[in-house]
Amino acid sequence: MDLHLMERQLKALSDANRLILLSCLKLGEVCVCDFVEVLRITQPAVSQHLKKLEEAGIITSRKLGTWKHYRLVDNQTPIVQAVLEELEERVTGNCSADTI
């Protein structure tokens, strides 16, 4: 595995807010607006976190009307897999968006 991909993924993973986003995503697709409630930071801050995770190849997204739903990609690298396995699912309120 390329050293610089490793570094990029690890950087994307090394933030408490993004780890919480990932633990939510273990439950399924989530839209940006739900994350705003979970993390209690502004919407642009959430978008920026999601962008980092997407650029690291950890999550992907699809548009649904005005909403955008994010989810984990299917085949994770062993490092991301290990992190996901360590994360507790956080069922703090409405972590997940209703799908469709």
Next chain:
Amino acid sequence: MDLHLMERQLKALSDANRLILLSCLKLGEVCVCDFVEVLRITQPAVSQHLKKLEEAGIITSRKLGTWKHYRLVDNQTPIVQAVLEELEERVTGNCSADTI
């Protein structure tokens, strides 16, 4: 596993120079002076990187006269284990110090 320990370990891991240090340490104990040659940064910079890895519970050290030898701790968390497994051993020159 505690979210903030995860974050601290992932932060410690998310730097290319520190990943190189870890790949060297897979081969055994290494002293600070050898790392200076491997990374081609100054000795204080190396000490600072090693301190971060030690504070994250990833490496440990012992004094040997004026030298200090660093090594991986025995029981790593699953995340660190996964990272170590992904790392190629880098046999770039004298990565390892002679033990004793």
Next chain:
DNA sequence: TTATTATATAAGAAATTGCTTATATAATGT
């Protein structure tokens, strides 16, 4: 078209990171 809603991007500020040089500590050798 215009207003509303969900998200993204831009710009800027405060905190953190990763380096440098200079200095301190600690063990060894003379």
Next chain:
DNA sequence: ACATTATATAAGCAATTTCTTATATAATAA
């Protein structure tokens, strides 16, 4: 005691990160 060697700590600086507010984009609804 003094010099040398290996490492650690301190201080400062440039780059990066993480947030904020303001604005842009894009889809839907009236």
